[in-house]
Amino acid sequence: MNLAGNLAGKRILLIVGGGIAAYKVLELIRLLRKEEASVSAVLTAAAQHFVTPLSVQALTESRVCTELLSLTDENEMGHIQLSRAADLLVVAPATANLLARMAAGLADDLATTVLLATDKPVLAAPAMNVRMWQHAATQANVALLAQRGVGFVGPDEGPMACNEYGPGRLSEPPAILAAIAAALHPPRPLAGRHMLVTSGPTHEPIDPVRYIANRSSGRQGHAIAAALARLGARVTLVSGPVTVPDPAGVAVRHVETAEQMLAACTASLPADAAICAAAVADWRVAGTAAAKIKKVPGAPPPALALATNPDILATLAAPGPSRPRLVVGFAAETENLDANATAKRARKGCDWIVANDVSGDVMGGEANEVHLVTAAGVEAWPRLAKEEVARRLAARLADHFAGSAA
Ligand code: CTP
Numbered sequence: 001m002n003l004a005g006n007l008a009g010k011r012i013l014l015i016v017g018g019g020i021a022a023y024k025v026l027e028l029i030r031l032l033r034k035e036e037a038s039v040s041a042v043l044t045a046a047a048q049h050f051v052t053p054l055s056v057q058a059l060t061e062s063r064v065c066t067e068l069l070s071l072t073d074e075n076e077m078g079h080i081q082l083s084r085a086a087d088l089l090v091v092a093p094a095t096a097n098l099l100a101r102m103a104a105g106l107a108d109d110l111a112t113t114v115l116l117a118t119d120k121p122v123l124a125a126p127a128m129n130v131r132m133w134q135h136a137a138t139q140a141n142v143a144l145l146a147q148r149g150v151g152f153v154g155p156d157e158g159p160m161a162c163n164e165y166g167p168g169r170l171s172e173p174p175a176i177l178a179a180i181a182a183a184l185h186p187p188r189p190l191a192g193r194h195m196l197v198t199s200g201p202t203h204e205p206i207d208p209v210r211y212i213a214n215r216s217s218g219r220q221g222h223a224i225a226a227a228l229a230r231l232g233a234r235v236t237l238v239s240g241p242v243t244v245p246d247p248a249g250v251a252v253r254h255v256e257t258a259e260q261m262l263a264a265c266t267a268s269l270p271a272d273a274a275i276c277a278a279a280v281a282d283w284r285v286a287g288t289a290a291a292k293i294k295k296v297p298g299a300p301p302p303a304l305a306l307a308t309n310p311d312i313l314a315t316l317a318a319p320g321p322s323r324p325r326l327v328v329g330f331a332a333e334t335e336n337l338d339a340n341a342t343a344k345r346a347r348k349g350c351d352w353i354v355a356n357d358v359s360g361d362v363m364g365g366e367a368n369e370v371h372l373v374t375a376a377g378v379e380a381w382p383r384l385a386k387e388e389v390a391r392r393l394a395a396r397l398a399d400h401f402a403g404s405a406a
Pocket residue numbers: 198258276277278279280281282309310311312313314328329330331332333
């Protein structure tokens with residue numbers, strides 16, 4: 001990988017954990033400085049048994065921080081500024097203990113406080129005894145951190161200082177350097193593409209204070225919008241009422257009803273792809289009451305007359321000059337998942353259907369188990385966190401557009 005110019009001027013905050021491999025960070029700092037990156041460093045108390053602040057300071061040519069309190073003495077917001085001033089935080093070596101403290105969200109020293117306070121990407125290079133690495137606790141911590149967006153490089157496999165053999169060695173400094181370059185310059189295969197995503201439920205008013213809704217949280221659709229934006233797409237997210245925050249780097253149009261959602265979608269065209277993840281209400285109340293419906297003692301409950309809502313997915317998928325090149329729908333099914341989803345794909349006229357079984361805890365939950373239905377057939381994905389489903393779907397979209405002409 002040619003790194004020339006790639007890292008010049010980039011600000012790396014190196015967080016050095018206490019492990020026998022800590023000496024390798026001196027070589028990493030040397031490589032980073034050669035690439036003209038600026039490096040500042042935080043050493044944990046344990047790290048100082050393996051490398052001295054003085055040697056790190058000499059190589060980084062900047063002040064090395066070790067104490068939370070000395071930093072706070074200097075400036076009330078020191079640790080916040082330290083974490084925000086960097087382009088990337090690199091934890092090397094990331095010991096089992098440091099990973100556990102990161103996963104738990106502890107802030108009991110400067111290193112963990114900075115990691116908790118940062119809004120910048122974090123790359124971790126684990127190093128520890130092979131059994132500590134393979135321990136279920138460490139693996140669960142790594143999985144949790146990866147789910148939260150922490151990147152990992154290594155560990156490598158090989159003979160270890162403790163006379164054991166296996167995964168646990170700190171990656172070599174050139175490999176960590178390459179991972180740093182990749183983290184700072186993530187691929188943007190969807191750059192120049194416009195992706196339209198619908199998400200969340202719709203609220204269909206009965207009167208000014210009551211509405212019909214469903215259990216959709218918007219987590220899946222919002223995660224898809226975020227994943228597409230991370231791949232460089234310009235994303236318009238048309239969202240029903242949700243409590244999840246607007247994803248970063250995405251243009252969000254907030255709507256309440258299915259009719260408003262359709263209007264916002266058509267106003268957002270043209271788009272290269274439309275991904276309809278919203279749980280749109282199939283019906284709205286015909287003749288919404290202008291004033292709150294009063295409860296009259298002794299009177300029968302009011303009857304609600306329903307009207308059919310427009311089908312946003314079918315509308316976007318209908319042939320025409322403004323049809324997005326790829327239209328993706330979701331199918332929430334409680335039985336005959338593949339057969340119903342395949343039939344739905346044909347009925348709605350869309351290209352792909354992401355089908356999920358909602359008979360369990362999917363709606364509003366953390367994970368999703370989906371089947372992707374395309375013209376080529378049905379592909380079963382394993383049970384994954386909704387963020388991971390989103391990442392995979394975004395990668396599939398990127399592959400699709402990479403394989404088709406502009
Ligand atoms: N959808 C839509 N507009 C609607 C209803 C659904 O855009 N008015 C979209 C959803 O966003 C989803 C797909 O259609 O992508 C499937 O929705 P679903 O409710 O599962 O299917 P239905 O067509 O309503 O069929 P059924 O309820 O019979 O399963």
